Amino acid sequence: MNISTEMIKELREQCGAGIMECRNALREVEGDIAKALQILKEKGLLKAEKKAERATAQGLIEAYIHTGGRIGAMVEVNCETDFVARTDEFKELAHNLAMQVAALAPQFIAKEEIPEGADIEPQAACLLLQPYIRDPSQTVRDVIIETIAKVGENIKVSRFARFELSN
Secondary structure, three states: OOOOHHHHHHHHHHHOOOHHHHHHHHHHOOOOHHHHHHHHHHHHHHHHHHHOOOOOOEEEEEEEEOOOOOEEEEEEEEEOOHHHHOOHHHHHHHHHHHHHHHHHOOOEOOHHHOOOOOOOOHHHHEHHHOEEOOEEEEEHHHHHHHHHHHHOOOOEEEEEEEEEOOO
């Protein structure tokens, strides 16, 4: 089957993968964009798993103050190099994570941080397990994995803080 540049462009806009990755995925599924997108997501997950043990010594701290100035959040997001920390994809992820913290007030980064025997709902209390505010069909972890696949480096949320004025 002939894979058009329009098909490749459409797939790239949806997933952010490279041109050749998109072309190969489309060839594999004979032009079915939905199936190609699924293949690329699976490959992104595998890439993220391979990078999970890499050190994340660079990154940035992002702050978000909600309209009205009564709620704010700060998030430290780390990656492997300062080059990636300066990319638009990484900056956007950090900003969206700060908004996530301000909006849904997580208590922990991951499920492993919840104290043993605590009566806490992990999906609500853990940042990585929360539904992503910009796309509730995904979790925050899914969004981070997608960004890892796009930038090619490990990404971790190291810490966050949320502030709210009391009445």
